[in-house]
Amino acid sequence: MCGAPDQDTLPALEVSAGEAVVHGCVVRDGEPLPGAYVRLLGESGDFTAEVQSSATGYFRFYAAGGDWTLRTLYRGGSVDTKVTAQHGQVVEAKVVVPA
Amino acid sequence: MSRADVLVDADWAEAHLDDPEIVFVEVDEDVSAYDGGHIRNAVRLDWTKELQQPEARDLIDRDAFSALMSDKGISNDHAVVLYGGNNNWFAAYAYWQFKYYGHENVQLLDGGRKKWELDGRELVKDVPSRDKTDYQAKEADPSIRAFRDEVVTSIGQKNLVDVRSPDEFSGKIKAPAHLPQEQSQRAGHIPSAINIPWSKAAADDGTFRSDDELAKLYGDQGFDDSRSTIAYCRIGERSSHTWFVLHELLGKQDVKNYDGSWAEYGSLVGVPIQKDV
Numbered sequence: 485m486c487g488a489p490d491q492d493t494l495p496a497l498e499v500s501a502g503e504a505v506v507h508g509c510v511v512r513d514g515e516p517l518p519g520a521y522v523r524l525l526g527e528s529g530d531f532t533a534e535v536q537s538s539a540t541g542y543f544r545f546y547a548a549g550g551d552w553t554l555r556t557l558y559r560g561g562s563v564d565t566k567v568t569a570q571h572g573q574v575v576e577a578k579v580v581v582p583a
Numbered sequence: 584m585s586r587a588d589v590l591v592d593a594d595w596a597e598a599h600l601d602d603p604e605i606v607f608v609e610v611d612e613d614v615s616a617y618d619g620g621h622i623r624n625a626v627r628l629d630w631t632k633e634l635q636q637p638e639a640r641d642l643i644d645r646d647a648f649s650a651l652m653s654d655k656g657i658s659n660d661h662a663v664v665l666y667g668g669n670n671n672w673f674a675a676y677a678y679w680q681f682k683y684y685g686h687e688n689v690q691l692l693d694g695g696r697k698k699w700e701l702d703g704r705e706l707v708k709d710v711p712s713r714d715k716t717d718y719q720a721k722e723a724d725p726s727i728r729a730f731r732d733e734v735v736t737s738i739g740q741k742n743l744v745d746v747r748s749p750d751e752f753s754g755k756i757k758a759p760a761h762l763p764q765e766q767s768q769r770a771g772h773i774p775s776a777i778n779i780p781w782s783k784a785a786a787d788d789g790t791f792r793s794d795d796e797l798a799k800l801y802g803d804q805g806f807d808d809s810r811s812t813i814a815y816c817r818i819g820e821r822s823s824h825t826w827f828v829l830h831e832l833l834g835k836q837d838v839k840n841y842d843g844s845w846a847e848y849g850s851l852v853g854v855p856i857q858k859d860v
Contacts, residue, residue: 531782533760
């Protein structure tokens, strides 16, 4: 995780059988990066959802199972991170933004 | 109507922040985003508490819209520039509502909050003080809003454009992937609907694609220009984004936003639903 959980804005982490949770944090130079735009892209590159990383760099998606790309936009560029999710499971991803 | 009439870019906006004839208005899904910093002189509209009725699931009525605008210091003559997070979903929803109540001069800031932030442009925490006005909303314009009965009778007759993600359209999930999976009773889509996700109309930075790219996008996906059109999503915001593209940018005729959208349709008793999974 990326420091203190962002409990102000998100419900407790639960995953039901019909969904997969993809969550994690965005870091730069080992520090959480707030305010980055994390886009969840499907296998064909299609956009599915977007969130902004919290004050602690945290992000969370409730997705379907499958192979996903996290495209993270920040001031100065973007970076892609691959992740595979399965229904009923939580998968943690770490997005490292170039310093 | 041209793109320049309904859309402004960030450079133009930055040069007009102090123009007394213009009111910048921020509308976010996360209504607290404004508190963390907003475009200078922008006022906030809270879509959950101000643009919708507190009890019934409906838009605020004409009198309430007049009172809201008056309280915000927006007059009938002001040019309104709307922007927000989530690629302008909720700003587009507000834009559609401004048009619904007949506001003449309203535009979207291309790219919204995201592009503004990624550009590193100024955000401030000072809340502007504006004098109250005497706003008079016009009669609601039924030509841009669809209700459920019209949607049901439009199956196979009109372009029904489902702008949700492919997994929501197929019935694999019921809500966008940044939200917990709840809401409607059933998953799937309205029979005969075509799935053209709103996101295909925007670049990564949230700006709208060019008119040529947009025209090709809808043409390639089976959009029939000879038919009237109803756009829907889950609760009417993403479909406002597509309504803006079809009606305001591409100038297509008879395009309605179904703001009841899947949260309503997917809970109705006795209507047909198609599920692909």
